[in-house]
Amino acid sequence: MRGVASMSVTTPTGAARRPARLGDAHPLVPYLYILPFALFFLVFVVYPVGFGFYVSLHRFDLLSDTQPFVGLEFYRNLFDMSTPQAQFFWNAMKNTAIFTVISVPLLIATALGLALLLNRPIFGRAFFRAVFFLPGVLTVSVMGILWRWMFDNQIGLVNAIQTELLGGQPIPFLSTENIAWIPIIVGTVWWTIGFNMTLYLAALGNISQSYYEAADIDGATAWPKFRFITWPLLAPVTLFVFVTTVLASFQLFGQSLVITAGGPNRTTQSAILYITEEAFSNNQFSSATAMSFMFGLVMLIFTYLQFRIMARDARGEA
Amino acid sequence: MxxxxxxxxxxxxxxxxxxxxxxxxxxxxxxxxxxxxxxxxxxxxxxxxxxxxxxxxxxxxxxxxxxxxxxxLDNFREVLTSPDGNILRWMWNSFFVATVFTVLHVLLCALTAYPLARMKFPGRDLIFWIILGSMMIPWVVTLIPTYLMMLKFDWINSFHALIWPGIAGAFGVFLLRQFFISLPKELEEAARLDGANSFQVLYKIILPLSVPALVTLAVFAFMGSWNNFIWPFYVVTDIDKLTLPVGVTTFSQRYVTEYGKLMASTAIASIPVLVAYLFAQRYLIAGLATTGMKE
Structure with a gap:
């Protein structure tokens, strides 16, 4: 700062300017800007990964002073189906896979459908868009409690419609195996559809009308226009939506916890729900960390794709 | 004409x-x-x-x-005066934590993105790729080790645990770097000729020009912190220090089937976000539409 002030009163020659800027042009300056972030990055991003791996290789007990090295024992346990850990872990992995396989296509298709409905101008367009996006701003626990009540075994809105308007028997959604997924999946679609819809709407807005005008001249109807123009041009967005939706579905936690508490009989217990149970209810931190590394390895496929998408953006503008 | x-x-x-x-x-x-x-x-x-x-x-x-x-309005009255937890207190906790987190996060990301976007120095690209590469670390991997660190720091039941661990998020650096790079060089060069140092260039030129990106990042950071659930669920258990999402679940465990009260509590918890959404809608949608979309 002082350098700047002194510079303005000295003669503006190259010789006078160079020493004035010297403090600023010091080779360490860029690193000083990055330093605060770097410290937090090292402590809370890099270190926990290494520390986690260390914990998973030791028998980590909060009540004990020593943490004996056990090598890959906790990883091996996960492949020994006689241990409850292995049974519960792979059950939870299977549940997470079921949820992901069902919910991802649903979340992409419904969001694209809504975006196509809203793409062309229509009366009340802003209102409809706000309505579909609105549930997404609710926090997961609010959404979970709401859908638990919607699908209440006896008197929720769904069963009220089922018994009083359709004249059927109440369906105990929350306590019936397999059917317990319905409240979780319906709630998740309702909750997250707006995000993907917004991404698709933005992408649809970027498609040049000239493609459709050319197709009109050739007499193309709605389906070929969608199949051969819209869908291929949406491919980059679909990839992005797919990756982020898969990652979000893998991380299923709040909905399972609040709507069904992982039940009935652990049939809706997600991987993260079980890992946290093992860590925070059973205090088996090493075992839980080993599981989170196993689970993280599967997720890595998709976080890597996410990274590739962002890296492409970074290179594109650099 | x-x-x-x-x-x-x-x-x-x-x-x-x-x-x-x-x-x-x-x-x-x-x-x-x-x-x-x-x-x-x-x-x-x-x-x-x-x-x-x-x-x-x-x-x-x-x-x-x-x-x-x-x-x-009895349900609302009972929830607001519940002896099992003060929902307005939780709302304030969430607001406080999210505000402090957002300010610090945006500041830290801007300071980091600036040299990565506008300066030349050895290792710049390497640093950027390391930060971006950290987005590949599934957060579940760091959940338990970070919890154990909180135990060691004595940060369990402290707002510190809700603010600091997520502060070095790579996405913010990525978003701001992309935006800073797109700004024209001429203004910066003119300011340099007038004798501005790098910090003056940042806060007099780069930051004022980057308000849309900063607001987008702030909205994302605030929403992320406000909606964060799994981390505060385990790291804060003291009833007076809960955040709103976690506090509401304690109601759901206490009033298991008293749905009148439960719905009053979820309605109260929804009001601030619905109001905020009406104001921030533009930034939220604009921000969403610019992330990860380029070919």
Whole structure:
């Protein structure tokens, strides 16, 4: 700062300017800007990964002073189906896979459908868009409690419609195996559809009308226009939506916890729900960390794709 | 001027007329479908509000009251004065934590993104790729080790645990770097010739020009912190220090089937985000639409 002030009163020659800027042009300056972030990055991003791996290789007990090295024992346990850990872990992995396989296509298709409905101008367009996006701003626990009540075994809105308007028997959604997924999946679609819809709407807005005008001249109807123009041009967005939706579905936690508490009989217990149970209810931190590394390895496929998408953006503008 | 304007006017009119004639029945059914879908989407909200307004007996009585016969604010009164936890306190906690987190996060990311975008120095690209590469670390991997660190720091039941661990998020650096790079170099060079140092360039030129990106990042950071659930769920258990999302679940465990009270609590918890959404909608949607979308 002082350098700047002194510079303005000295003669503006190259010789006078160079020493004035010297403090600023010091080779360490860029690193000083990055330093605060770097410290937090090292402590809370890099270190926990290494520390986690260390914990998973030791028998980590909060009540004990020593943490004996056990090598890959906790990883091996996960492949020994006689241990409850292995049974519960792979059950939870299977549940997470079921949820992901069902919910991802649903979340992409419904969001694209809504975006196509809203793409062309229509009366009340802003209102409809706000309505579909609105549930997404609710926090997961609010959404979970709401859908638990919607699908209440006896008197929720769904069963009220089922018994009083359709004249059927109440369906105990929350306590019936397999059917317990319905409240979780319906709630998740309702909750997250707006995000993907917004991404698709933005992408649809970027498609040049000239493609459709050319197709009109050739007499193309709605389906070929969608199949051969819209869908291929949406491919980059679909990839992005797919990756982020898969990652979000893998991380299923709040909905399972609040709507069904992982039940009935652990049939809706997600991987993260079980890992946290093992860590925070059973205090088996090493075992839980080993599981989170196993689970993280599967997720890595998709976080890597996410990274590739962002890296492409970074290179594109650099 | 007059002739091209006239031509420009008549052409769109002719086209809209043609379009109107061609698309009217189609648009009508599209509108009807959107109305039906809106009713379905709003039904849970309606159900939440009417349940909250019913006395507990009417909530469980059959046949179902599709509209509250004896509307009352008792549920709201009981939730707001509940001895099991102060929901307004939780709201304040969430607001405080999210605000502090957002300010620090945006500041830290801006300071980091600036040299990565606008300076040349050895290792710059390596640093950027390391930060970006950290997005590949699934957060579940760091959940338990970070919890154990919080134990060691004695940060369990402290707002420190809710603010600091997520502060070095790579996405913010990525977003701001991309935006800073896109700014024209000329303004910066002019300021340099006038004798501004790098910090003055940052806060007098780069930051004022980057308000849209900063606001987008701030909205994302605030929402992320406000909605964070799994981490505060385990790291804060002291009833007075809970954040709103976690606090509401303690109600759901306490009033298991007292849905009148539960819905009053979820309605109260929803009000601030719904209001904020109305104001921040533009930034939220603009921000969403610019992330990860380029080919």
């Amino acid at each position: 007059a002739i091209p304007a006239g031509r420009a006017d008549s052409a769109p009119i002719a086209r809209t007329k043609e379009e109107r004639r061609r698309f009217l029945p189609n648009d009508f059914w599209r509108f009807v479908l959107l109305c039906v879908l809106s009713v379905i989407f709003l039904a849970p909200m309606y159900w939440m509000i009417i349940t909250a307004l019913k006395p507990e007996n009417d909530v469980i009585s059959t046949p179902t009251q599709w509209f509250p016969a004896r509307p009352t």
